[in-house]
Amino acid sequence: MPFDFIPIIIPEEDWEEIETGMKQRMNALNMFLDDLYHDQKILEAGVVPRELVENNPYYYHRQVGGVDIPLANHIFLSGVDLIRDEHGQYRVLEDNLRNPSGMSYVFQNRYVMRQVYPELFFNHEIRTLEHQISELHDTVMSHAPKECQDAPVAVLLTPGSYNSAFYDHMFLAQQMGIELVEGRDLLVQDDVVYMKTIRGLKRVDIIYRRIDDDFLDPEAFRPDSTLGVSGLLGAYKKGNVAILNGIGNGVADDKAMYVYVPEMIRFYLGEEPIIPNVETYFLSDPERMDYVLEHMEELVIKNVGASGGYDMLIGPQSTEEEREMFREKILEEPDRYIAQPTIKLSRAPAYQQGRMYPCHVDLRVFVMNGKEMNVLPGGLSRVALKEGSLVVNSSQGGGGKDTWILRKGGDGDVK
Amino acid sequence: MLSRTADALYWMGRNIERAENNARVLNVQLIHMLEASDRTALDRDWKEVLEICASYADYMEKYNRLETQTIVEYLTTSPVNPNTMKNCMAIARDNARTTRDILPAELWEVLNEFHLDQTGLREDGGALSGTKGYLKTLMRTSMTAQGVIESSMSRGTPYTFIKIGKWLERAEKTARVLNVICEKELRDKGTSGNSYYYWLAALRFLNGYDAFIKENPPTMASGEVLDFLIKQEAFPRSIAYGVSHVREAIIELEGGEVRHYSARLFDLLETVETDIHGTAVADMEMEELMEFLDHFQKQCMHLSQVFMETYYLTPPAAVR
Numbered sequence: 001m002p003f004d005f006i007p008i009i010i011p012e013e014d015w016e017e018i019e020t021g022m023k024q025r026m027n028a029l030n031m032f033l034d035d036l037y038h039d040q041k042i043l044e045a046g047v048v049p050r051e052l053v054e055n056n057p058y059y060y061h062r063q064v065g066g067v068d069i070p071l072a073n074h075i076f077l078s079g080v081d082l083i084r085d086e087h088g089q090y091r092v093l094e095d096n097l098r099n100p101s102g103m104s105y106v107f108q109n110r111y112v113m114r115q116v117y118p119e120l121f122f123n124h125e126i127r128t129l130e131h132q133i134s135e136l137h138d139t140v141m142s143h144a145p146k147e148c149q150d151a152p153v154a155v156l157l158t159p160g161s162y163n164s165a166f167y168d169h170m171f172l173a174q175q176m177g178i179e180l181v182e183g184r185d186l187l188v189q190d191d192v193v194y195m196k197t198i199r200g201l202k203r204v205d206i207i208y209r210r211i212d213d214d215f216l217d218p219e220a221f222r223p224d225s226t227l228g229v230s231g232l233l234g235a236y237k238k239g240n241v242a243i244l245n246g247i248g249n250g251v252a253d254d255k256a257m258y259v260y261v262p263e264m265i266r267f268y269l270g271e272e273p274i275i276p277n278v279e280t281y282f283l284s285d286p287e288r289m290d291y292v293l294e295h296m297e298e299l300v301i302k303n304v305g306a307s308g309g310y311d312m313l314i315g316p317q318s319t320e321e322e323r324e325m326f327r328e329k330i331l332e333e334p335d336r337y338i339a340q341p342t343i344k345l346s347r348a349p350a351y352q353q354g355r356m357y358p359c360h361v362d363l364r365v366f367v368m369n370g371k372e373m374n375v376l377p378g379g380l381s382r383v384a385l386k387e388g389s390l391v392v393n394s395s396q397g398g399g400g401k402d403t404w405i406l407r408k409g410g411d412g413d414v415k
Numbered sequence: 416m417l418s419r420t421a422d423a424l425y426w427m428g429r430n431i432e433r434a435e436n437n438a439r440v441l442n443v444q445l446i447h448m449l450e451a452s453d454r455t456a457l458d459r460d461w462k463e464v465l466e467i468c469a470s471y472a473d474y475m476e477k478y479n480r481l482e483t484q485t486i487v488e489y490l491t492t493s494p495v496n497p498n499t500m501k502n503c504m505a506i507a508r509d510n511a512r513t514t515r516d517i518l519p520a521e522l523w524e525v526l527n528e529f530h531l532d533q534t535g536l537r538e539d540g541g542a543l544s545g546t547k548g549y550l551k552t553l554m555r556t557s558m559t560a561q562g563v564i565e566s567s568m569s570r571g572t573p574y575t576f577i578k579i580g581k582w583l584e585r586a587e588k589t590a591r592v593l594n595v596i597c598e599k600e601l602r603d604k605g606t607s608g609n610s611y612y613y614w615l616a617a618l619r620f621l622n623g624y625d626a627f628i629k630e631n632p633p634t635m636a637s638g639e640v641l642d643f644l645i646k647q648e649a650f651p652r653s654i655a656y657g658v659s660h661v662r663e664a665i666i667e668l669e670g671g672e673v674r675h676y677s678a679r680l681f682d683l684l685e686t687v688e689t690d691i692h693g694t695a696v697a698d699m700e701m702e703e704l705m706e707f708l709d710h711f712q713k714q715c716m717h718l719s720q721v722f723m724e725t726y727y728l729t730p731p732a733a734v735r
Contacts, residue, residue, distance in 0.1 A: 161513045174516035185417050196418045198572070198726040 001105060002399035003112055004350045008361065008381040015127075015405045018082065018090055018365060019375045021275030024265060026078055026367050029097060031268040033074040033252050037065050047267050048260045055335075056257070057305065058098075058250025060213060063220050067237050070143045073369055074246035076208070077139075079103075079380075082275070082363045084346035091278050091343070093362060095261070097253040098245060099210050102380045102400075103366055104171035107133075109380075109402040125407035127377035135374050137176040142370035143206050143242040154206035155179045155195060157186070159215070159227045164395075169210050183211070188231030191238040206242045207232075213247050255304040255338050256282070279341055283334040292339045293330070296323045299339045300390075301330070314390055316342055345390060348401070350383055360384045362392050363403065378403035420514050421576045422728040427510035428580025431526075434503035435557035436588045436621075437468040438550040441490055443619045445547065448483070459599070461486055466595045467588075467620065469498045487546050500553055504529055519567040522560055529556040575664050582664075583719050586657030589644055590712040592620050597708060600637065601701045614640040621652045638697035641704070645696050654711070655691050658684065661718075680725045687714050 010018075035042050036053060043050045053059055079100025081093040110129055114121060144152035158169040160182050173180035179195065187194050187201065194201035209216065215225040220233040235241045251257065259280045262273045281288045292299060296315050303311035313326045330337050347358040361383045366376040381401040382392035392398040444464045451457040458481045465471040468490050477495055478485055492501040508526045515523050529552065561581075568574045596617045600610060614635040618624040621644060631639050647653045662684045665677070673681050694707060722728075 161509070170516045179417060180516050181417060182419065185419050196727060198416050198418050198421045198728075200727070 001394040002352075002385060003109060004352065004359075004383055004385065004399050004401050005113065005116060006349050006351055007113065007402040007404050008348055008363070009404045009406060010378070011406055014090070015377070017274060021090075021273070022080055022365055022367050022375050023373050024269065024271060024274055025080065025092065025095070025261065026075055026369060026373065028265040028268050029078075029095065029252050029261065030073060030075050030369065032264045033097075033246065033249060034072050035268075036251060037061065037067065037248060042264065042267055045267065047263050048257070052256060052260075053251060056251045056254065058213065058248065058254070060248040060251075063233060064237070064247045068239065069236075069246055070145055070242045071370065073143065074249055075367075075369055076143065076244040076246075077103075077136075077369075078245075078367045079364045080367065082365060083278070083343060083361075085278075085343050088346075090275050092258075092261070092275055093278055094255070095253040095258060096364075097249040098212065099165075100364070100366065101165040101168045101210075102364055103136075103376070104168045105400050106366070106376065106378065106380050106403070107171070107175075109400050113402045124404065127405040127407060129377065132376050133175045136172070136368055137178075139368040139370035139374070140176065140178070140206060140208055140244065143244055145205055145239050145242055147239065148205045152205040153203060154208065155181045155186075155204050157181055157183065157207050157209040157211055159183075159211050163210075165210065172208075178208070183227045183229050186229040186232070188229060188235050191231070191235045191240055193229070193232065193235045193241045204241060206244065208244045213250060216243075216247065255280075255302055256335075259338070278343060281339045283330055283337045283339060288339075289330065289334055293327060296326070298342060300342055301326055301337055301339045303336055304338055305336065312391075314342070317388075317390070342390075348381075348383065350385060350399075350401075352385060357387060359387070360390050360392065361401070377405045416572050416576075418727040420517065421572070421726055422723075423510040423514045424573055424576040425580040425723075425728060427507045427514070428577040429584040430503040430507040430510070431557050431560055432581045432584040433498070433588070434500045434507070435554055436585070437490060437498070437500055437503070438553045438557075439622060440464055440467050440592075440620045441487070442547070442550045442554075443616065445487075445543065445550075447616065463595050463599060464490075467592055469496055483543075487543070491546065491549060500550075501533065504533075504553065504556070514573075517573050519563050521567065522563045525556060525560050525563060529553070572668065575668055579661055579664055579722065582657040582660050583715065583722070585652050586654045586661075587712065587715045587719070589621055589652055589654050589657070590708055590715055592617055593641065593644060594705070594708045594712055597701060597705050601705060604701070610637060611635045617644065623650055623652060626650050638699075642697045646691060654715075655688075658687050658691065658718075661722075662688065665722075677725055680721050683714075683718055683721050687711075687718060690714070 032042060032048075036059075042048050043053065075097050077100060079096040079102065081096070082090050083093050084090055107129060140154050141152055154176075156169055156173040156176075156178055158166060158173075158180060160166070163169070170180060181195055185195050186204065187196060189201075193204045193207070195204050211227050214221040216228045217230060217232040218225045218228055219230050221228070232241070232243075233247070236243050236247065258277065259282065262277055265271055265273045281292060283289045283292055292301070296313070297318070299315045301313040301315070306312065313322060315323075318326075345360040345362070348361045349356055350359040361381055363379050363381050365379040368374045368376070381403045382394070383399050383401055384390060384392045384397070385399045386397045389397065394400075441464065444460060447460060448457065451460060461481045461483075462471050465474050465486065473496070474486070474489055478489070489496050489499070491499055493499055496502070504526070508530050511518055511523050511526050532552070533549075564574065564577060568577075596613050600613055603609060611634075614637055615624070617640060618627050618635075623644060627640065627643050631643065643650060643653065645654045648655050648659065650656060665680065665684070669677055690711065696704070696707075699707065
């Protein structure tokens with residue numbers, strides 16, 4: 001991922017609001033997931049439409065309904081993408097509750113900044129990232145299954161070195177000092193998970209997996225998966241192994257369910273959302289659809305299941321042809337699409353190839369949850385380095401920036 | 416440690432070593448070539464280089480004629496030979512990549528830099544001067560990698576697996592070089608005064624010339640060279656050195672105990688060491704020696720096999 005050296009600076013007051021807002025949101029989403037896979041109170045109450053849940057391809061009630069998991073915690077690590085609108089208000093653009101990647105880049109960006117501009121760090125009071133890896137480690141370890149007697153053994157399960165996020169997996173495993181394993185290194189016998197070591201089999205208690213649900217266990221999900229481990233789901237259901245993030249989180253972080261998160265916060269916590277959503281229209285609503293089809297040039301239209309900036313129409317930058325193509329797609333499957341007003345995304349200066357110019361940015365905030373919840377100070381600022389582009393994904397020309405949270409009392413001026 | 420990780424480290428060690436050894440052999444040959452008396456001698460030399468670094472039979476099946484440029488390419492970068500230096504280095508890099516979490520960062524950087532620098536090689540690959548540069552960079556890369564391993568890795572299990580890979584590869588390579596040279600000498604018996612050059616080449620192939628002449632007269636008596644390359648414990652490419660270091664490393668790994676799963680490995684190591692020290696190499700007739708070396712090369716391969724089985728090392732491909 002390309003790096004831009006001008007940091008994003010967030011004053012502590014703003015950060016405190018983000019931090020509280022993220023904790024609130026993750027609490028509600030975790031309660032939502034636990035509720036969905038147990039009592040389904042929120043569906044009974046009609047707050048979230050039942051068909052939206054049941055039609056979701058990542059809803060795995062058949063596989064994990066009724067399973068009790070350590071700490072009743074489904075979201076051990078989330079990455080929430082935030083933007084700032086034209087009024088300076090932070091808004092949530094997307095929740096990533098499955099396998100959010102990019103945390104290693106936060107550390108790497110900081111590392112590079114310290115190497116290149118050490119003097120900046122003498123002049124500013126910036127929240128450090130030093131203890132965050134041990135926080136992450138403790139968070140992982142706090143999910144030890146109840147029966148686990150000795151010190152729990154945790155591993156990070158990667159699809160392998162050809163995965164685009166392998167660097168992230170490698171970095172986190174190394175920093176936390178846990179074994180980096182592939183599916184073929186694990187084995188399930190009598191509902192207990194083992195890893196194959198040079199001394200034979202060794203029991204595994206906690207799996208921080210970076211493999212999607214449907215590849216985890218060919219017996220329970222896709223039978224063609226060669227990345228997963230046969231029988232893993234059985235061990236999980238028996239409570240012999242913790243899997244982080246929980247199985248079935250995908251139902252809560254797609255672009256359709258997103259619309260209901262503020263309602264979840266009200267329903268479970270009785271609070272008003274601190275960090276609001278971006279206004280979103282469902283195209284399954286015929287009135288909305290007519291409106292959207294008439295105003296395609298002003299809107300952003302997204303496929304609810306897609307990610308990474310794919311299958312997305314950015315109205316103001318689209319051609320007549322693209323709009324026509326999307327019109328057809330929408331008419332064919334209106335349930336698959338949502339629309340959002342084009343927000344005047346906040347911009348920040350970037351410096352590339354000897355030139356300073358404004359670029360659109362967003363911020364991925366990482367929230368760890370175990371016995372306690374902890375928000376990584378800062379996060380990954382992603383920047384659309386292609387001038388005028390609104391897409392920050394690294395797969396489409398996006399880059400990263402270091403993110404500084406100023407400490408209270410630090411006035412931010414160079415002394 | 417995961418078996419897959421141990422496997423990757425072991426093969427990383429072996430492949431770096433294999434690439435370096437083959438590069439040295441080819442480098443020596445490129446220099447010798449200039450002095451080759453005639454076409455027949457040259458062809459014979461190439462045949463022996465192919466036999467040491469890959470397989471003569473495989474090469475002939477594909478090309479059916481000995482031609483310098485073709486051989487050089489076959490040994491360095493050709494896609495038809497799985498043991499090219501390029502491929503060995505690529506395997507080593509891949510292995511380092513999957514185990515980056517336990518390796519010193521500099522080791523990955525050294526191997527990765529080699530990989531990145533080689534992307535442009537093919538363009539001027541036609542010139543032998545380009546090849547010499549390539550071989551030099553490769554040998555330097557291997558030595559730098561070993562330097563990083565020695566200077567910054569803890570003497571734990573990962574270190575041990577890398578080193579065992581290296582020692583076994585060296586022992587096997589030394590046995591192979593001696594085998595090829597013996598065969599050549601045997602075929603030639605009495606007809607030429609070339610024996611001197613053969614054993615000199617053996618020492619140069621194995622980077623042992625300087626060390627040898629410090630302790631032995633420069634007459635290149637076959638018995639002395641063989642004794643040196645097989646039994647000299649102080650020389651780091653001798654067979655005795657490799658095998659005894661493997662044994663010590665495994666004793667350390669097992670905390671000094673022989674358990675049921677490691678008994679077979681210890682037995683075999685003992686047998687091999689007895690074979691080495693109990694054989695009066697210098698006094699052997701060439702035929703006898705050939706037999707011994709043949710047997711010994713097989714023992715080395717068997718040792719690798721038993722070692723891999725003892726620690727459940729897996730083939731690198733996904734098993735399902």
